[in-house]
Amino acid sequence: MNKIFLICLLVFTGNLWSQSIDDAYRYSRSELNGTARYIGMSGAFGALGGDISAISSNPASSAVFLNSIATISLKSRNTDDNLRYHGSTSYSKSDEIDLGNVGGVFVFQGSSDKKLSKFSLGLNFNTTSNFDNNFVTGGISRQSVDAYFLQKANGIPLDQLQLRDDENIADLYSFLGENFGFDEQQAFLGYQGYVIEANQDDPNNTEYFSLVEDGTFDQQYRYNTTGLNGKLSFNIATQYEDWLYLGLNLNSHFINYDKFTEISELHSNTSNDPNVTSRIDFGNNLRTNGDGFSFQLGAIAKAGDHVRLGYTYQSPTWFNMFEETSQYLETYSSTGEFVSVSPNIINVYPEYNFQTPSTHTGSVAFLFGKNGLISGDLSLTDYGDVQFKPKSDLFFQSLNDAISETMKMAPAFKVGGEYRLKALSFRAGYRYEASPFENEEIRSNLNGYSAGLGYNFGSVNLDIAYETSNYEEQIRPLNSVVLNPVSLDRDLSQFVATLTIGL
Structure with missing residues (x-):
């Protein structure tokens, strides 16, 4: 059904925001993406070069190339999710094919009498994170969605939630968003949708009770997200004499994220009281767009003929973010009376800034002549440093404090190896990423394994x-602590093919 949306531009002071700790993690995390050689060694390239995706690990890597190259990768991504919700289990699977990586490096030789014997210029596009996720799960709960609306409503005067004679649903929903904020809009939906009712019919009333009877509820949760976090890197690097490589990346980032969720519940056994609500369908749409900037500094040093040492500093990424939301609530009474609270309003939130944490990576590689190598990376990222801005906003101050208490330093370790047999190369790798949360039930540690082959035609x-990884996480409906989470056990795998051409 086509809908004509009004625009509600939230431009006034107050709690106008809807961001959460989930957003802090979503836009800060990164996945293993890149060329097939990079994936085959689990991304352990911080002390190596000779691969376009190594630039994302260490910008000095491009100066290791002997000749100019261009490369393109195609990726098949597969997710298998085992879901648990209110004691019930379900399964979801998705597959997709997309462009994994594209880039090139131009190498320029210096004069033999100069200490800067070579420099390189590179351009590389890489997907930082893929947001595609889709599942439907359900179960029998003893907790109703009414808890969400009660939490938002208690403390809000009834006068704000009641329609005036010359107002409709869209008018008041828009007015609350412009002048008060997100919580007031949620309370309004719950009150007008007959999920909650005021304790007293008094404009100054600030306490509410539920119109949903106690009992059990057949709940269903639908979750669909699409989008990606992408990075375009402009690289410059140089070789100093024959033992040191130095590099710089200037990175342009973009975020596209669309999320639709719907939580539905049907009371398993209600009375015939027409004032009792027996069914609730609550849908939410979120659209986020952002653009940002970061930089990386890197160095690779030869420590003898067989050892390479690397270090990379990844700066925070500074994002400008834009968000808009829309909602609807539909309910049925025990006698079948239908109520729809669909404001047909798009909430356009004020532009805000988001800053990811910085990362420090130390690397070492051991080379065995032309026969092969072993390489390892250790990275440290303090997710407690995530910041929403402006810091002067009271809601962002509270959210940043919660992030610093909830999230922590998370080390990541990668190790990979390559064995060459003439023109044929065999590769394998392992990676470990610690949970960024103090409570590891929110997101578990990640373990991943990889293997690959390569052939040099000249x-x-x-x-x-091929790479596979596994982790567990919790997804809370409506980002609310008063509702039970969906527990997700995810197996993520990808198959990557890369063509590299010497120029």
Whole structure:
């Protein structure tokens, strides 16, 4: 059904925001993406070069190339989710094919009498995170969605939630968003949708009770997200004499994220009281767009003929973010009376700033002549440093405090190896990423394994790789602590093929 939306531009002071700790993690995390050689060694490239995706690990890597190259990768991404919700289990699977990586490096040789014997310029596009996720799960709960609306409503005067003679649903929903904020809009939906009722019919009343009877509820939760976090890197690097490589990345970032959720519940056994609500359908749409900037500094040093050492500093990413939301609530009474509270309003939130944490990475690689190598990276990221801005906003101050208490320093370790047999290369890797949360039930540690093959045809290289990883996490409907979470056990796998051409 086509709908004509009005625009509610939230431009006044107060709690106008809807951001959460989930957003802090979603936009800060990164996944393993890149060329097949990079994936085949689990991304352990901080002390190595010779691969376009190594630039994302250490910008000095491009100066290791002997010749100019161009590369493109295609990726097949597969997710298998085992879901638990209110004691019931379900399964979801998705598959997609997209462009995994594209880029090139131009190498320029210096004069033999100069200490800067070589420099390089590179351009690389890489997906930082893929947001695609889709599942439907359900179960029998003893907790109703009414808890969400009660939490938002208690403390809000009844006068704000009642329609005036010349007002409709869209008018008051828009007015509350413009002048008060998100919580007031949620309370309004619950009150007008007959989920909650005021304790007293008094404009100054600030306490509410539920119109949903106690009992059990057949709940269903629908979750669909799409989008990605992408990074375009402009790289410059140089080789100093024959033992040191130095590099700089200037990174342009973008975020596209769309999320639709719907939580529905049907009371398993209600009375015939027409004032009792027996069914609730509550839908929410979120659209987020952002653009940002970061930089990376890196160095690779030869410590003898067989050892390479690397270090990379990844700056915070400074994002400008734009969000808009829309909602609807539909309810049925025990006698079948239908109520729809659909404001047909798009809430356009004020632009805000978001800052991810910085990352420090130390790397070491051992080379065995032309036969192969072993490489390892150790990265440290303090997710408690995530910041929503402006810091002068009271809601962001509270949210940033909650992030610093909830999230923590999270080390990540990668190790990979490559063995060469003439033109054929065999690769394998392992990676470990610690949970960024103090409570690891929110998101568990991640373990991943990879393997790959490559063949050198001379001026052309063809590489393939397979990688799989597993982690568990909790997804809370409506980002609310008063509702039970969905527990997700995810197996994520990808198959990558890369073509590299010497220029």
